[in-house]
């Protein structure tokens with residue numbers, strides 16, 4: 228093993244030992260990364276969330292100002308409860324060239340590699356900045372990146388490129404759909420099942436709402452861009468859960484619908500939300516309130532994560548493809564923080580070690596080969612004209 232790989236595995240072991248499940252604090256891990264980056268000579272800023280238990284880290288090497296590249300990863304991991312692990316998920320275990328541990332591929336492996344490389348970047352004669360963005364709460368709606376991106380905007384920091392190191396098996400990814408999740412609650416008026424006209428049946432209104440969603444599916448298929456590369460190439464809607472009511476012979480007073488949409492383009496989100504809101508305001512609510520003034524429908528936004536739109540021109544994609552020797556870029560079905568950086572006007576690519584097949588699963592692992600490939604990409608990045616050229 229090269230010294231750098233050994234150092235990266237040692238740091239990965241440290242990072243995995245911090246159980247940074249999204250519901251818990253990430254401060255200890257952030258503090259350790261901040262210290263390492265400062266030792267390498269980076270200027271480090273921490274941005275705490277409102278609770279004070281979590282923070283984003285943003286660090287810079289090289290000159291101030293716009294341009295340059297940001298290496299981005301989320302520090303949080305998904306829970307291990309109800310998963311059958313062969314060993315302690317928060318203690319790195321190496322076996323047959325595989326490094327096991329929660330977060331090993333999603334995505335502490337990339338964070339470890341990027342942080343170890345900071346020392347090298349600091350030695351290079353950087354003409355443009357290298358930034359490190361390590362965020363919280365990606366797994367629960369990209370909350371950290373959502374807070375960080377406006378901070379960067381405020382400071383006039385607009386990195387030209389971003390590499391999001393999510394596990395892609397080091398494949399070059401230039402696009403993914405967004406993911407928007409909603410919970411809609413219906414409150415009607417309970418009553419005896421023998422007199423449906425005297426109550427407001429929340430379950431029936433929920434059913435009508437779901438029917439409207441299913442109608443919108445057709446419209447979304449027609450709106451799909453002609454050259455779409457996603458599978459399927461249109462924005463999808465899915466109803467994941469319906470609940471409500473108490474028994475056969477009672478008018479359901481309450482109901483709930485959980486649904487999601489995976490947009491392939493920005494406009495589809497507003498299109499669906501406006502169509503649904505109009506249906507609620509002009510059809511469902513008036514009908515409910517004709518019987519009971521107090522009836523209501525409420526929509527909770529669980530998360531709205533922007534997609535990464537494949538772009539004709541994408542300097543980050545072209546650069547990373549060159550670095551890893553890929554001759555094409557792909558799209559994937561899973562979401563990342565990439566779309567948030569794209570909104571900043573940054574060109575974005577997703578490329579990182581490990582496979583999404585192992586993410587979120589028991590016995591999550593990243594292979595030494597993947598870590599080696601990631602380090603190689605980051606080493607070449609440090610020598611690239613993008614950072615050290617005129």
Ligand SMILES: [Zn+2]
Nearest residue numbers: 301333334393
């Ligand atoms: Zn991830």
